[in-house]
Amino acid sequence: MAKVYFTSSRAPVREPHKWYQPSLSGVNKLERLLNKSGILEDIEKGEIIALKVHFGIRGTTKSLRSMFIRKVAQMVKAKGGEPFVTETTGLGMLREQCFALGKIEAAEAGGYTPQTLSAPIIIADGLRGFDSVGVSVDGSQLKKVYVAKQIAEADKVISLAHFKGHMNAGFGGALKNMGIGCVAKTSKYDAHIYSPPTINDNCTECGACLKICPVDAIIDWKVDVEKCIRCQGCAEVCEENAISFKWTSSKDLSERFVDCAKAVLDLVGRENIKYVNFLLDITPQCDCCPYSDNAIVPDLGILASDDILAIDKASVDMVNKAPVIADSMAQNADDKFHGMYKWAHPSDQLNAAKKLGLGEMEYELIEIK
Ligand code: SF4
Ligand code: SF4
Structure with a gap:
């Protein structure tokens, strides 16, 4: 049975003379959680440690607070490690979040800088999102995955995931942070879209x-599928709706990004990746949206584990047990994410990870005060 460590976000001080208690700060609780869970124990002097986060895009207001990332970076440094904070570019070629310089600019707007994070920011899949290492994977649907180069080159990875809903996959946690967040653009395309685009009669x-095509794959108003590196730039730029492509279903998206997560785990080594899920500001949508709706349940706390499946299962279970916030998108349902997005089943991600042997569904929850 996997161990999942948990610290609550609550700080219920009522006595006026006891108000000053720094130990109740979420940042100090995170420090105790990481120390007591042993998550950082294996870090050796000089090792390069990728802290994988999601900065959100311009307009997202409830992504993971920089102070938590900063604390982890400082703890990694105290162990002798060399941390960098990392993200990958989004699907497409034009929008700010689709290339490294724009991504860094948007991160700054969100309050993420080397100064606030106490570590440099490195976009893991390079300037335009194609720097990667190709990995063969025996996935449920994908057989080749392009892992972002700087993730592949890191000695160890710590996933710092803002746990929240996701319109198509149901929820986003550690599996999505690894499976979508640690792969280059081509694999993001393969997770989200069934096959290379075609040009239709609207052209x-x-x-x-x-x-916009980075590889000159459009010849005589047709896409050469052998040349196409699946960036989605053509669809993004076409104003005539003349580029046809098909988004993957919720189940296929989940299975495909779990395949991608497997490739990342296989390449970096499972023993070299640890997971922290932040169940704070649990918004209905993921941080790829340029807005953040009200949270669906109250803040719950922070989880840490070395098991990617157990931490996401525990996070889903905690959200489902929590009371719904009135007037939020969620309704009282056994499965809150499915209740919001009828086409999405959070169990698809979890079952896919179980099938590929990425972790354990059963877990022991250990509270750290
Ligand atoms: S951008 Fe659209 S309309 Fe223009 S050439 Fe390409 S497919 Fe045709
Ligand atoms: S044809 Fe392929 S490589 Fe070229 S812009 Fe479209 S998706 Fe990208």
């Missing part, structure tokens, strides 16, 4: 897609 031959 006016304006030439915009030719200019």
